[in-house]
Amino acid sequence: MRAKRIALVSIFPEMFAALTDYGITGRAVKEGLLEVRCWNPRDFTSDRHRTVDDRPYGGGPGMVMLPEPLYQALGEARAWAGEMGLARTIYLSPQGRPLDQAGVEQLSEAGNLVLLAGRYEGVDERIVDMLVDEEWSIGDYVLSGGELAAMVVVDAITRLIPGALGHDQSAVEDSFARGLLDCPHYTRPEEYRGRAVPDVLLSGNHERIRRWRLKQALTRTQQRRPDLLERLELDREQKQLLEEIQQEWKS
């Protein structure tokens, strides 16, 4: 299977070592499942100071990223990512569509991607108009740069690449993939500082364990994120377990 290509445009390319040098994303790169490459707008400047930003028209605080270095960096990034047909260019910003697992699945099905990570107050809007296909946000808060947001997107998408998770894990098993919060997890020792592991997990009865984990996930989702439950089409078993949970709450 051809490697998924994700191009990044950022003035801090070294930050992406966090993706390429560690964990599941690092292994995906090593195994040729994922190719990540960064273009730095500073390499597309012509002045001595390699200037990538300037003051905003209309005044106000902060600086805005100049269009030309971005235009050239994005041009090369799009050519590389789009070498097998079109690549979708994504700009990470708080003005974007809020990212959730459904959005991650959509982005992972979109083929190769170019992720534009802005700094300062943002990028000149004409670059968004000319070259950006979609804006996405990883949450309603303000970061110092789009790089961490871009890495969140790459990490979440990589988990969906066939073979990226170890043989003993499965993205489908991820509770969020089922729209639920995760169940509690335990490992050795069986008793830790006076706190024991739930007996069911020591029973070896895989059906009982599966059911217990699902009930825990439903309980947590009901308690902490009832909004997620409202969006879900629960199957018969989940409805029955939710009934049990609500009865237990009443008693």
Ligand SMILES: Nc1nonc1C(=O)NC1CCNCC1
């Ligand atoms: N939230 C966010 N999801 O994606 N990007 C986000 C973000 O805060 N970007 C910063 C906004 C201010 N300028 C520097 C980048």
